[in-house]
Amino acid sequence: MSDRILVATRKGLFTITRSGKRWSITQTNFLADNCSLVMHDPRDGTMFVALGHGHFGCKLHRSRDSGATWQECATPAYPQKPDDFEEKPNPTTGNVTPWNTELIWEIQGGGPDEPGVFWCGTIPGGLFRSDDEGDSWRFVRSLWDDPRRPQWFGGGYDYAGIHSVCVDPRDSAHLLVGVSCGGVWRSTDRGESWECDSKGLRAEYLPAEQAYDPITQDPHLLVRCRSAPDHLWVQHHNGIFRSIDDAKTWQEITDVKPSTFGFAVAVHPADPNTAWFVPAIKDEQRIPVDARVVVTRTRDGGETFEQLTNGLPQEHAYDLVFRHALDIDETGDTLAFGSTTGSLWVSQNQGDAWECVSTHLPPIYCVRFGKG
Amino acid sequence: MPHVRFTDNIQRHVECPPAQADGDTVRAVLDAYFAANVAARGYVLDDQGALRKHMVIFVDGRQITDRIGLTDSVPQDGLVEVIQALSGG
Incomplete structure (x- = not known):
């Protein structure tokens, strides 16, 4: 049974830990930052958290020590749009x-x-x-x-x-x-x-x-x-x-x-x-x-x-x-x-x-x- | 050579010390600055190299007009200030 829950919120990442039968908040990261997503890779324990800074754009952070420390890694970025590429308006919107x-x-x-x-x-x-x-x-x-x-x-x-x-x-x-x-x-x-x-x-x-x-x-x-x-x-x-x-x-x-x-x-x-x-x-x-x-x-x-x-x-x-x-x-x-x-x-x-x-x-x- | 200065609020996420950077347009000055501070680029410019939607840039106290091409001119002794807009918070 998992003893830990990761909760990504509008104002930070919260770690919830089980002690006996009770669950409580035991750690906060990125407090006050907009965390849109968290994932935990069951293959090797790597964790990612996605941040959506209102001014500074989306960023991605990674932890390889179960969330004790985090480092920014590459943010997925769209390629340069070709000058001759015509992106037509969506017919619905x-x-x-x-x-x-x-x-x-x-x-x-x-x-x-x-x-x-x-x-x-x-x-x-x-x-x-x-x-x-x-x-x-x-x-x-x-x-x-x-x-x-x-x-x-x-x-x-x-x-x-x-x-x-x-x-x-x-x-x-x-x-x-x-x-x-x-x-x-x-x-x-x-x-x-x-x-x-x-x-x-x-x-x-x-x-x-x-x-x-x-x-x-x-x-x-x-x-x-x-x-x-x-x-x-x-x-x-x-x-x-x-x-x-x-x-x-x-x-x-x-x-x-x-x-x-x-x-x-x-x-x-x-x-x-x-x-x-x-x-x-x-x-x-x-x-x-x-x-x-x-x-x-x-x-x-x-x-x-x-x-x-x-x-x-x-x-x-x-x-x-x-x-x-x-x-x-x-x-x-x-x-x-x-x-x-x-x-x-x-x-x-x-x-x-x-x-x-x-x-x-x-x-x-x-x-x-x-x-x- | 122009000076570049960034909002204090960006420093919490990525170190952006004030510096001198050569160039006669906002694009040239920022390219020069980000060549030495690669991590900061994506905090100010979007994937296409335009100024992020909720960021603003002033040159000697005047807001730039070309947010996409960043073609606004910068005097040799100019001050480029990169700050966040009140929108987007």
């Missing part, structure tokens, strides 16, 4: 996509046979790969130059972004990338070429003729089951979707109380039928349904769902949980999630009961279990 790292939105380690390899997803939609633990980053030109990429558009943000990179544990060359809004993209050759051909994702927010266009989908988060890699879950803008064939086809799950809308999803590492979500009201009222914080859990692949409330506030609670703010540890027993209003909860029994660690942290963007 009219925005011209900048060639700048506006937000570091995802960092994921490569496969177990790829030490030192990391993938980085950004807003406005660029994907980067590092082969040297973040000392340098290579822009994945094949995806950026794909003629379908200009159809991507922002969901919540002004520009599209890559928030999910799922490496197949059986084959490190096989990637799935989640784009909001741009669908689920597959590469089977380490990012040299791409396809976006999944069927079944549905965009209710578009005219019926385009509702099933794979490129207009808004997956909020894409997660893959570690022990059954063909099984994936998506918390989509439109609801909950499940795939059992490596994202080739998706089944929409609609009968979930109190809501199918949300941002976060976690899947049990050893049981692809068990997944958790943190619902909210869709679309324009992004608060919990009836102002009650609820986690929904399915144990049967989405046939049925339970509403988990033990230990969660059930009146006048306005906590929204962002896409990277729910995590599950390697055992599948311990979960943690944090909210926009600075609340953090941990469950050590798969969500049956929750312990509140804090209700007054800064707005929480990302929650990740760490080792050691």
Whole structure:
């Protein structure tokens, strides 16, 4: 069971440590700085934290000693835009996509046979790969130059972004990338070429003729089951979707109380039928349904769902949980999630009961279990 | 030779001591400065080399007008001040 939780917030990085059965804040880093993301690499313990300085841009820091010390490493940077390159305004928003790292939105380690390899997803939609633990980053030109990429558009943000990179544990060359809004993209050759051909994702927010266009989908988060890699879950803008064939086809799950809308999803590492979500009201009222914080859990692949409330506030609670703010540890027993209003909860029994660690942290963007 | 000075707030993240840097435009002066302080470049300029959205530069007390090309001229004894805007905080 993991004894440490890393919490990236609007005002710093917080380390939460378990002592006995209680969790408490034991360390702060980057206090007062905007930490948009934290990741812990289970292969060798390397940690990254992404900072979004309002004035000075995005930066990336790395720790190789379990967070005791941090050093700035290379920030993924877009290449020089060619003078003759015409970036047409997006047909949906009219925005011209900048060639700048506006937000570091995802960092994921490569496969177990790829030490030192990391993938980085950004807003406005660029994907980067590092082969040297973040000392340098290579822009994945094949995806950026794909003629379908200009159809991507922002969901919540002004520009599209890559928030999910799922490496197949059986084959490190096989990637799935989640784009909001741009669908689920597959590469089977380490990012040299791409396809976006999944069927079944549905965009209710578009005219019926385009509702099933794979490129207009808004997956909020894409997660893959570690022990059954063909099984994936998506918390989509439109609801909950499940795939059992490596994202080739998706089944929409609609009968979930109190809501199918949300941002976060976690899947049990050893049981692809068990997944958790943190619902909210869709679309324009992004608060919990009836102002009650609820986690929904399915144990049967989405046939049925339970509403988990033990230990969660059930009146006048306005906590929204962002896409990277729910995590599950390697055992599948311990979960943690944090909210926009600075609340953090941990469950050590798969969500049956929750312990509140804090209700007054800064707005929480990302929650990740760490080792050691 | 022009002088370059940076906001105190940037020093918390990356060391930017005041220095003299040669050049007759803001671009030339900053290129000269960042050639000797590579780590600071990305804190002031974006990926395309333009001034970051929430940064401002003054030359002898006057705000520059070309935030992309940085073609504003700098006198030989000029003072280039790089500070953060009130926006973006």
